[in-house]
Amino acid sequence: MNRIAEDFSPQNVGAVFIYTHEAHPGENYPHLTSMEQKYRHAQALRDIYAVNRPILLDTLDGACHRAFGSMPNMTWIFNQSGIPVYKSDWSDASSVKNALEYFLQIPERRKAGERLAPFRVERLDYRNQDRVEFYKSLERNGQKAVDDFRKAFPSG
Amino acid sequence: MTDSSIIDLYNYDEFVPEKYERWMNFEASPPLGKRSLDFSLWHLDGTLTTLSEVLNRSLLTVVEFGSFT
Numbered sequence: 001m002n003r004i005a006e007d008f009s010p011q012n013v014g015a016v017f018i019y020t021h022e023a024h025p026g027e028n029y030p031h032l033t034s035m036e037q038k039y040r041h042a043q044a045l046r047d048i049y050a051v052n053r054p055i056l057l058d059t060l061d062g063a064c065h066r067a068f069g070s071m072p073n074m075t076w077i078f079n080q081s082g083i084p085v086y087k088s089d090w091s092d093a094s095s096v097k098n099a100l101e102y103f104l105q106i107p108e109r110r111k112a113g114e115r116l117a118p119f120r121v122e123r124l125d126y127r128n129q130d131r132v133e134f135y136k137s138l139e140r141n142g143q144k145a146v147d148d149f150r151k152a153f154p155s156g
Numbered sequence: 157m158t159d160s161s162i163i164d165l166y167n168y169d170e171f172v173p174e175k176y177e178r179w180m181n182f183e184a185s186p187p188l189g190k191r192s193l194d195f196s197l198w199h200l201d202g203t204l205t206t207l208s209e210v211l212n213r214s215l216l217t218v219v220e221f222g223s224f225t
Contacts, residue, residue: 016210
C-alpha cells in the first residue's frame with residue numbers, strides 16, 4: 001500500500017492510514033487503554049512495519065473506524081468532497097490500484113465529451129492470505145495473540 | 157451505552173469471537189456516493205486534523221484502517 005501511495009501521488013492521489021483498536025492484542029502490544037499508548041503503537045507501526053503514509057489516530061473509542069464498518073484492515077477511497085467512491089472490507093493493493101486507474105480516467109472521459117453518471121457496483125476481489133507472515137506478526141504481538149487466533153480459527 | 161463502556165468493548169483485550177465479532181460490521185457501513193460524517197483525527201506529532209481536511213487535499217484519497225496488531 002505504500003507503493004500505491006508513491007505511484008499515484010503525482011496524480012494528486014493522497015493516502016493515509018487511520019489507526020484503530022488493536023485487532024490481535026498480545027503481551028507485547030496489548031489492547032489500548034489510553035491515547036498515549038495508541039501513539040506508541042502507531043509509532044511502532046511506522047518504525048517496525050515501515051508504514052510511510054501519514055498515520056492518523058482515531059479516538060480511543062474508534063468513532064471514525066466504527067462509522068465505516070470497523071473491520072480490522074479495510075480500505076476506502078474518497079473523492080475531494082469527502083464522498084466515498086470505493087470501499088473494501090480488507091486491504092489489497094491490486095484492488096486499490098485497479099480502482100484508482102479506473103477513477104483517474106473519469107476527468108479525461110468527461111473532457112472527451114462523455115456524459116457520465118455514477119452507479120454502484122459490487123465485486124468479489126481476492127487478496128493474498130500469507131499465513132506465514134501473518135503468524136510472524138502475531139508472534140510479534142505476543143504468544144496470547146497467536147493462541148487466541150489459533151483457538152478462533154483452528155484450521156489456520 | 158456509556159462512553160467508557162464503548163471504549164472497553166471496542167478495545168477488547170483478547171481476540172475471542174464474543175469480543176471481536178460485534179466489530180466486523182462492514183454490512184452496516186455507509187453507502188458509496190453519499191458524503192460521510194466528519195471525524196477528528198490526530199497526527200503522530202499530536203496535532204489535530206479532521207477527516208474532511210485530509211480528504212480535501214487531494215483529488216482522491218486512499219484511506220486504510222488498521223493497527224500494529
